[in-house]
Amino acid sequence: MSEGYLLKMESISKDFYENQVLQDVNLNVKAGEIVGLVGENGAGKSTLMNILFGEETIHETGGYRGTIMFDGKERNFSTSFDALEAGIGMVHQEFVLIPGFTAVENIMLNREITKDNFVAEVFGDRMNTLDWEAMRKRTNKAIETLEINLNPNMLVKDMPVGHRQFTEIAREIDRESTKLLILDEPTAVLAESEAEIVLKVIKKLSQKGIAILFITHRLQEILDICDNIVVLRDGKIQKELKPKETSAKEIAEYMVGRELSEQVSGDKKARKFKETVLKVEDLWVDMPGEQVNGVSFEVKKGEIFGIGGLTGQGKLGIANGIMGLYPSEGTVLFNGKELELNNPKNALKNGLAFVSEDRRGLGLLLDQPLSWNVAFTVMQVKEQFIQKHLGGLIKWRDDRAIAELTREYIDKLDIKCVSEKQFVRELSGGNQQKVCLAKAFAQNPELLFVSEPTRGIDVGAKRLVLDTLRQYNEEYGVTIVISSSELEELRAISDRIAIVNEGQIAGILPPSAKPANFGLLMLGKSELEEGA
Amino acid sequence: MKKKIRGIISSIGVPRLLIGLFLIALFVIAPFVDVRVDTSINDVIARFGMNAVLVLSLVPMIKSGCGLNFGLQLGVIAGLIGAVTSLELKLTGFAGFFAAIGIAIFFAIIFGWLYGLLLNRVKGDEMVVATYVGFSSVSFMSIMWLILPYKSPDMVWAYGGSGLRTTISTEGYWFHVLNDFLKIELGTHITIPTGTLLFFGLLTFIIWAFFRTKSGTAMEAVGSNPEYARSCGINVDRVRIVSVIMSTIFAAIGIIVYEQSFGFIQLYNAPLLMSFPAIAALLLGGASVTKVKIWNVVVGTLLFQGILTMTPSVINNIIKSDMSETIRIIISNGMIIYALTRRMKVRS
Numbered sequence: 050m051s052e053g054y055l056l057k058m059e060s061i062s063k064d065f066y067e068n069q070v071l072q073d074v075n076l077n078v079k080a081g082e083i084v085g086l087v088g089e090n091g092a093g094k095s096t097l098m099n100i101l102f103g104e105e106t107i108h109e110t111g112g113y114r115g116t117i118m119f120d121g122k123e124r125n126f127s128t129s130f131d132a133l134e135a136g137i138g139m140v141h142q143e144f145v146l147i148p149g150f151t152a153v154e155n156i157m158l159n160r161e162i163t164k165d166n167f168v169a170e171v172f173g174d175r176m177n178t179l180d181w182e183a184m185r186k187r188t189n190k191a192i193e194t195l196e197i198n199l200n201p202n203m204l205v206k207d208m209p210v211g212h213r214q215f216t217e218i219a220r221e222i223d224r225e226s227t228k229l230l231i232l233d234e235p236t237a238v239l240a241e242s243e244a245e246i247v248l249k250v251i252k253k254l255s256q257k258g259i260a261i262l263f264i265t266h267r268l269q270e271i272l273d274i275c276d277n278i279v280v281l282r283d284g285k286i287q288k289e290l291k292p293k294e295t296s297a298k299e300i301a302e303y304m305v306g307r308e309l310s311e312q313v314s315g316d317k318k319a320r321k322f323k324e325t326v327l328k329v330e331d332l333w334v335d336m337p338g339e340q341v342n343g344v345s346f347e348v349k350k351g352e353i354f355g356i357g358g359l360t361g362q363g364k365l366g367i368a369n370g371i372m373g374l375y376p377s378e379g380t381v382l383f384n385g386k387e388l389e390l391n392n393p394k395n396a397l398k399n400g401l402a403f404v405s406e407d408r409r410g411l412g413l414l415l416d417q418p419l420s421w422n423v424a425f426t427v428m429q430v431k432e433q434f435i436q437k438h439l440g441g442l443i444k445w446r447d448d449r450a451i452a453e454l455t456r457e458y459i460d461k462l463d464i465k466c467v468s469e470k471q472f473v474r475e476l477s478g479g480n481q482q483k484v485c486l487a488k489a490f491a492q493n494p495e496l497l498f499v500s501e502p503t504r505g506i507d508v509g510a511k512r513l514v515l516d517t518l519r520q521y522n523e524e525y526g527v528t529i530v531i532s533s534s535e536l537e538e539l540r541a542i543s544d545r546i547a548i549v550n551e552g553q554i555a556g557i558l559p560p561s562a563k564p565a566n567f568g569l570l571m572l573g574k575s576e577l578e579e580g581a
Numbered sequence: 582m583k584k585k586i587r588g589i590i591s592s593i594g595v596p597r598l599l600i601g602l603f604l605i606a607l608f609v610i611a612p613f614v615d616v617r618v619d620t621s622i623n624d625v626i627a628r629f630g631m632n633a634v635l636v637l638s639l640v641p642m643i644k645s646g647c648g649l650n651f652g653l654q655l656g657v658i659a660g661l662i663g664a665v666t667s668l669e670l671k672l673t674g675f676a677g678f679f680a681a682i683g684i685a686i687f688f689a690i691i692f693g694w695l696y697g698l699l700l701n702r703v704k705g706d707e708m709v710v711a712t713y714v715g716f717s718s719v720s721f722m723s724i725m726w727l728i729l730p731y732k733s734p735d736m737v738w739a740y741g742g743s744g745l746r747t748t749i750s751t752e753g754y755w756f757h758v759l760n761d762f763l764k765i766e767l768g769t770h771i772t773i774p775t776g777t778l779l780f781f782g783l784l785t786f787i788i789w790a791f792f793r794t795k796s797g798t799a800m801e802a803v804g805s806n807p808e809y810a811r812s813c814g815i816n817v818d819r820v821r822i823v824s825v826i827m828s829t830i831f832a833a834i835g836i837i838v839y840e841q842s843f844g845f846i847q848l849y850n851a852p853l854l855m856s857f858p859a860i861a862a863l864l865l866g867g868a869s870v871t872k873v874k875i876w877n878v879v880v881g882t883l884l885f886q887g888i889l890t891m892t893p894s895v896i897n898n899i900i901k902s903d904m905s906e907t908i909r910i911i912i913s914n915g916m917i918i919y920a921l922t923r924r925m926k927v928r929s
């Protein structure tokens with residue numbers, strides 16, 4: 050091994066045709082070392098990891114330049130299977146799971162434990178019977194390490210995002226031959242306490258001698274567990290830091306390349322609201338993994354109402370239910386009128402809008418341009434950006450107006466892209482999230498549900514997103530209901546915060562309440578009432 | 582510079598580039614092996630006109646995510662019913678042609694609706710089920726052609742007097758109504774079937790325009806991500822059925838255009854393998870199972886029919902034996918296999 054490094058990436062460069070994404074990047078990792086990789090959305094973090102992992106998209110778009118030494122040999126993995134073979138594991142930013150398979154099947158895929166049988170002796174390995182018992186045991190062990198309540202027999206497509214994330218992590222920690230593990234934003238959808246478990250597991254793995262490459266936008270996590278921090282900006286290595294000698298603020302400044310003012314949070318003035326805009330009574334939502342079991346609450350006009358809680362407790366189910374995406378029951382009054390449930394179109398028509406936590410599943414048209422993504426809902430539901438001909442018989446799509454609208458949001462939200470015609474699949478994860486927000490804003494909603502709005506968004510952009518939400522709230526009077534696994538974010542922006550536990554509201558607190566009280570509610574332990 | 586070439590090649594696509602070059606090579610060799618270039622060009626144009634609408638008919642179902650329409654035969658059958666009924670009614674010229682289309686559309690709507698209902702129940706396996714539907718509908722109609730009470734002496738078996746013949750001539754009814762409309766003769770060997778090309782142009786325009794409307798956009802979104810479409814309040818199942826009906830209608834019209842140019846209505850097992858050449862042409866044109874553009878239809882049909890016309894005549898003249906059928910099967914099935922394996926690579 051050269052100078053004791055397990056991995057040496059040297060002067061790696063990559064372009065997607067005219068778009069230079071990485072330039073002469075060097076990255077060294079020793080065995081058992083945890084290296085944190087940080088950078089703004091679109092800085093090239095995932096691309097760098099995809100190169101290392103031999104992803105096909107890299108080869109299909111013309112390959113890369115530079116050399117990779119891994120485990121003492123020069124490598125150029127042409128598929129991810131080769132990378133796996135060599136001992137590299139990867140948890141992807143966008144999950145790579147098979148939706149129609151259960152957690153066990155996904156975790157065990159291609160590493161099935163087999164029992165010999167008669168047929169196999171004649172026809173070879175492929176005919177071995179699967180040893181389900183042993184596979185389930187191993188899966189359970191992997192899940193136990195993660196201390197999480199995940200049903201191994203649930204189909205991935207029925208899982209909430211948090212559980213999908215755990216499934217993907219479980220798959221990687223189960224592999225025995227792994228020498229280097231790449232984790233691309235594994236904590237983005239997790240609440241703090243859950244993220245802590247993942248961090249603990251990462252530490253444990255590194256003590257076993259496995260090297261870790263860890264990407265996250267939560268800088269505190271980087272400071273907590275990394276031995277080395279690498280800051281990437283616009284495809285170049287900007288700075289290498291030691292966690293002991295730096296701070297979150299300094300890292301952030303290297304990321305964005307300018308000084309940042311201290312975050313002002315928490316000291317919002319308590320606002321007063323009168324009218325009730327949304328009244329939910331005894332709402333039940335059958336969303337697998339995020340069941341809601343009879344919640345009642347009221348949201349005032351012009352308010353920002355936060356919903357927090359642990360993964361799988363139902364905080365995400367509320368918005369999904371009201372928007373008609375999962376079967377639900379109960380009464381929802383919007384502006385005093387009863388809202389028909391289980392009818393997405395009706396909810397949208399009435400002026401509700403939704404930014405889903407599942408951006409790849411139902412938030413985006415990945416294989417269509419940005420412009421379609423931004424304008425599609427408005428166009429279908431409100432018939433805007435449509436030119437009517439022959440007395441309304443022909444409803445022509447107004448591509449020019451759509452392009453204009455999209456460019457406006459690209460500017461406003463600072464979306465990093467080539468043009469409004471670029472396919473959304475080609476954007477970085479954080480920029481895809483911004484497209485989801487643009488889609489919702491374009492609807493000019495009266496009430497906006499946002500789930501995990503800052504998932505995978507860098508520090509600078511997170512401020513931007515939260516500021517934008519607040520700006521829409523203050524200037525246009527949009528009422529916002531925000532569900533998030535990040536308590537800090539909820540406290541920074543909300544007027545009141547409801548904590549959901551086991552599908553019910555455990556309590557509603559003002560943002561100024563002590564974090565410990567929120568923590569208790571999340572575990573369903575306290576009887577604290579509103580205004581405490 | 583290198584980047585630019587790379588970009589151009591990838592936008593044309595390697596398969597199209599190779600086939601295109603091969604086709605040009607065939608035209609260059611042709612005169613040396615006693616194959617007339619002008620008649621060859623004439624053949625390619627005529628065959629393009631005959632087949633293009635059938636290829637176009639595949640577009641709506643691909644756009645809505647129902648995949649390649651391996652059940653194209655269903656639309657063809659609707660077209661055949663329209664054609665024989667129009668003959669039975671003794672309608673000639675454009676009246677006969679458009680009556681055939683009108684009747685065919687009526688049946689295509691019914692067939693397409695049922696077919697769409699079926700495909701909605703087998704999401705994910707559309708193409709397999711479609712293949713069965715295509716084959717079994719042809720078998721079913723083989724019985725029906727014998728039983729249905731058509732009487733016209735031009736169509737029923739000469740002796741016995743009941744049951745339709747396998748091949749019925751459109752001569753004297755609406756043979757070449759489109760082909761001869763405004764036709765242009767270039768020299769003695771090339772005739773441009775202007776009417777057929779114009780009619781294809783019109784249908785292409787309709788498809789193109791549809792996908793620029795609100796409903797067309799919704800259909801494309803359903804194909805891209807049905808969950809997304811559902812969350813925007815779109816009735817995904819209904820949109821898919823509409824797309825299947827559209828594809829079936831266009832296939833029905835396509836076969837009637839084919840017949841007026843070819844001169845014969847072919848019943849019984851003739852429609853059995855209709856879907857493969859059409860699908861192969863579209864894939865050759867650069868479409869995939871999930872993505873299609875209008876130009877794929879035009880380029881694909883031209884290349885496919887070009888190869889089909891040129892390869893047999895040139896190769897036959899070289900090796901002096903008849904290989905045309907073999908070559909056709911190799912090309913069309915080869916293209917389909919190529920495209921289906923490519924689909925495996927683009928995972929989500």
Ligand SMILES: Nc1ncnc2c1ncn2[C@@H]1O[C@H](COP(=O)(O)OP(=O)(O)OP(=O)(O)O)[C@@H](O)[C@H]1O
Binds near residue numbers: 096
């Ligand atoms: N397949 C692709 N085709 C074209 N451009 C691409 C493709 N994949 C990524 N890009 C571009 O490369 C740049 C870097 O993307 P990358 O996904 O590496 O960012 P990232 O650092 O992981 O950001 P994030 O924090 O948002 O996940 C982006 O500008 C993106 O648009």
Ligand SMILES: [Mg+2]
Binds near residue numbers: 094096478
């Ligand atoms: Mg990324």
